Amino acid sequence: EERAMVRTVNSTYSVIEVWRRLVAAADFNVLRLERRALRKEDKYSEADRLFLKWPQEGEKRDGPAYSITNSLCEKVEATAADIIVILTALYQRADDIPAPPLTRMSFHNAVLELGIGGFRLGCLQDTKFWQYTISLVRDPDDPTRVRPIVTSNILRNKTKETQKTCKYKKSKSVAHSSTLVPYPLLCQASLVITRAIQMDALDTTSFGSARELFQRPVLGKTDRIDIPWKEKFRNEIIFPLKYAEFWALWHRCLVVIGSRKHLRPYSLRVGAGARIDGILLPRY
Template sequence: MCNTEGMELRKPPIPPTERDVEERKRRAFADVDEFTVTTHERSLCKKTKAERERAWRLWNRFVTDVLQLTPKEADKVWFGVCQNKKKAIAICKSFLADYTRYAKCRRLYIDGPEEQKQVPTVQSVVTIIALWKHIVAQADAVVLAKRRDQDSNEDSDEDSEQWRLLGNRGKARGEVIQWIQSTLAQKSNLSCRQTFEKTEATTDDVLLILSTLWERAADIPCAPRHRLAFHTLVLIGSIGFRPGTYENMLYRQVKLLVVRDPDTKQSRLVAEITINQNKLSANKIDKGADVVTFSATMVPCQIVCLVTFVAIQALHDDAFETEFSSFDELLQRPNLEDVDCIELRWKDGMQEKPIFPLKYYRFLELWNRTWLVAGNRNTLRPYALRIGGGNKIDGSLTSAIRNHILSHNTKTFETSYQARHIPHNLMSFVFDSTSEDDSKLFKLLASASLRRDDKAPLYPTVAMLETFENREDMKALRAQRRHFREELKLSADNREVKQLTAKIGNLRTGLSNLAIKQARENYFAEVDSLRARGLSTEDMPPPPSKSF
């Protein structure tokens, strides 16, 4: 085969003019000067960059305020770590121990003598290891990279690679991690176990979330667009994609096609979704493996019909280049003639607009609220969607496609994406003693929502709310706001007044959540006891409504 690209490169270049030669020299020398003093910084995704910068601020505050080191002395710590010097490594360990000891948050209480109390935030070695890795990476980029540049000059005999903590030269980095897992964990009573149970969201769990979202809409208040977006994103997430990959998905990532069905010859509406896998480095070369495209067709069960929700949102946004007045017209009007596929294009200017605009924090709020309203006892992380999706496609598709969707390799899937509860009758495999088909039973047993009871309380009682108003922290905030409004004559739009109003609202919300949690725990304990004794729960008082 003829390599036309190679032929293009072998063509004789156009002879440069004298002006071109001088300009070329000038720019070449300018590049040499720039590249000699400039260190290439790895471009990180926003989340990773923010985490590393936060960790670095914590480190700088410690060495400056606690150890009272100068900037030069602080930099020398990292040079010492590279040389495995005990004191430098000890300073790093001291920082991690200090953070473990003094990192605290304020927690509300509704029982007991104290209304608020500061409690430690670090409970797991995973937190400290992550902090240490972020600091090492930032030190390598901020401090050590400059030293490597200095020693890379022609006049220096120093080995510039000795000033590196990442990769094979990170001996001290690994030593500190071992110290965290052993000495610090034991000294500070940190857990070496995962702080949450890996649970998969089964098909029944996903259907429960989607149906509850609409059937109990009064208990899950949100904007109509957010409700539709949440529903659609749960559908996409149930395939196994990371939440960050479908957050604020743009119109250019979605196509609506009209395709001729090869069997029935009928026109069918198809959605083509492109997922950009998020990654650690923002400037990583895209080799195609970081992009996944999949198609979805209309299905009879509307609650899981991704195409319907895409089309409804596009119609609402008036996004089509061709105007459609209704969903029926969208299905019936396009004419394939003698081709098998046409794209229903978006209007100019729609490509870069989000089709399902929903920030992750809002997605998480709706997720937790919907799960609670459905009557579940414990919280379920959205991560369960990813575990459930991965396990559904495992075995049904090839491992290569599964890994492509999850953006992981087989080893990671096998070690990190297995739910704790095994959804199979293991006894029947071992003894072959089960004659009846109990597959439906074990499918039910695998559901995270198995023990739900949708009659559990959702709202605080009037008595609870009155109790909140008698608290000293609430009284202090209200007195302060009253002082601003009545004595200083500040308007409700004043910044300080608005801040106090927000604090009062946040305190009420936090106390309400604690009260509801306690009421639900009491409710489940009581109904479990009654049912275990063969008694009815019908005589129990109904849970409070939000209409008080």
């Protein structure tokens, strides 16, 4: 039997409809049982407040169930412009944002990973060489050109909490690929390649030097080659960064750029999925 993935949620209306059904299911399958139990204990006033429904225009919105949608923490998205301003200040205002060069580079990589994949900050602490794969891929539009591709393999955390809701329960990591882009501040692939060349961590014995490999790549009859790491580097940390270091640099960057809103690192995750939706899928 042949199967194909078909997107069913493809418009704002369908998203709203899915949310309406989710609200109704939550009220029927969860809160209805709670109301029944409270009424058996003659707690009618408490039971009458446990309703979760899609509010109609002009309808009064109160009760503990409605507080789910009335969170005090507003989820604000950090736009691409915000990310560019923060990363620009990170380097151009280095005197005002003191940090070792490698920590600065690791922070840069973490900000891009957060913005691209929406990962939790804890997943990006002290990432290791083996979590990245550098490949040379033939351009499908121009077979004479070869492009470097960096695949990031980010380990998931809090897997126990997400097992009930995650479709892929056995997956312990999330992988995504990126290539070089003509804007260095937003080029996550160049950070990984630069770090690899700096540490001389690539095993290029079969390809010549790393410089020759990237300047004049030769694929022969294959369309892709993965460049292995030297064995001694595989389990070494490529981007050393602690949770506290990220927070300190993040707050300092916001102060230096004069941000009027106190953006949390979480803001980088808001809307991140839309940034990688469909990227590279038709090609690689």
